[in-house]
Amino acid sequence: MSEILSESFLPKINLQEGTNWAIDFVKKTILPIFPDFPVQSGSVLVMLACAGIFVAVVPLLPLVLVLAERKVAARFQNRTGPMRVGPWGTLQTLADGIKLIFKEDYIPPQGDKLLFLLAPYVIFACSFAVFAAIPFSQKIIVSDFNIGIFYIMAISSVIVMGVIMAGWSSNSKWSLLGSLRSAAQIVSYEIPLGLSILTVVMLVQSLSMSEIVGSQDGGIFTWLIFRSPFTFIAFFIFFISSIAEVNRTPFDLPEAESEIVAGFHTEYSGMRFALFFIAEYANMFAVSAIGVTLFLGGYEGILPGYDFLGGLPGFVIKSLGLVFVMMWLRWTLPRLRVDQLMNLCWKYFIPISFFNILGTGVWGLIFRNDDVWSIGISCAIIYVGLIGAYTVAGRNLARKPEPQPSSV
């Protein structure tokens, strides 16, 4: 029955054979019980049910992450965080969620009602669609298309449309300013993000997420971050750019509380506000998961053949580790100015990324296959480079202070 839909975009959990799991499931499990079950539309129903599972599970993620964020923030500021609801305040986010459900859903009368109502769904849908291509473990990947990472970039570039929609339709200056800032920021940082993903794609020679993970199955030193010195740099560019993409604190100008209230979602309340919130945290996790998949071995473990830090638990642990780093940065660093933000992107990240691509090409020509030599040389270069950067940066930072902005 697999000829019904074009195969490349069908959701399938890869059960080794790469068959269409939904139709298999219907044939094996449901047909013996209900012989009249329509296989064709039935398998679509099964797919919808699975999508439903995703939509039900992913909002649980923010439930945990929001609490974690508050607890982390509290630790950083020497407080305890929420402690009243449930043991150690663990039910606080649940209470907040229930509160948000019962709040009034206010629609600004001067705004554009249609777009105002649609905007949260655009953002929400896009940040969920990203999860379709993330390989959580060898068997749990919703759809393993051969353009996986490219699909993720395409879908996540649509989020900015939702942001613009929300900002414009609210008919509020804070919202509009926030959405303009956000659009400028996301469009700019998409370039270094894409270029740093390209270095990985050049080494693996595939856009498919499962093939990218599959090429990192030889333990920690075959993870792509250590495979060449250029991917090592690319990882940091990727991570910093993705923090900018999800509008988190060193780069949270679009929703800077002290300047423009809450940015593009100033006018939203109740459940629609909660949708933005869920989408933000789901995005955070998705971006970390993509980083783990591309650079940190995905579901592959530290040792070849062993499952230590591998499989689904290992994948989740690594992703949550990156999420923790994001929270850490948020509660440590101050917000950048707009000019600093753009300088960082256009004057540093993009040239470095281009250099990276050139370097990766040369590296790929010199070491056609990854062996002990190439990885050894790469790790040595990374080590020497880190020490060199540490000493040089330390000396320079000690000498000259940050240049002040010219008075405008």
Next chain:
Amino acid sequence: MEFTLKTFIFYGFALITIASAFAVVTVRNIVHAAFALMVTLFGVAGLYVFLQADFLAATQVIVYVGGILVLILFGVMMTSGRLEMRIHIERGQLLLGGGISLALLMLLITVIANTPGWKNRTDDGTLLPPTTERIGELILKEKFLLPFEVVSVLLLVALIGAALISRKEVRD
């Protein structure tokens, strides 16, 4: 014609594409038109998926929705004070536009009619090989290398020109 699930989804995409494209040209509010264009571009991307051109579909979304449409909206939001557009259509314009549209339609029909074997080409479910590799080889290795390079130089020129125009002249 056999009415399978695939045809159902295909007609869904086609309907979305045409309806939203119609909205783009008829809706008065220019921002609404821009967002309707987003739906159209998505619909076209969906149709590409049906042609098993997955790379093209993703490129369509990334370039048009993520790039060009954002730019259009930026322009609209930054510049226009009033968003309701009342478009006057003169008789001459109507004739000219109708003529051009008709010519375009004839051209498309000719191309479709002259495409070899589109009528008896049924979708038998054969999987075509993934397109990404082939596109890469064609652009960077085989016959489309020169056009590709020319286009990239053209884009570079456009970039430099944009920077030159938008820059304020600094006098010492």
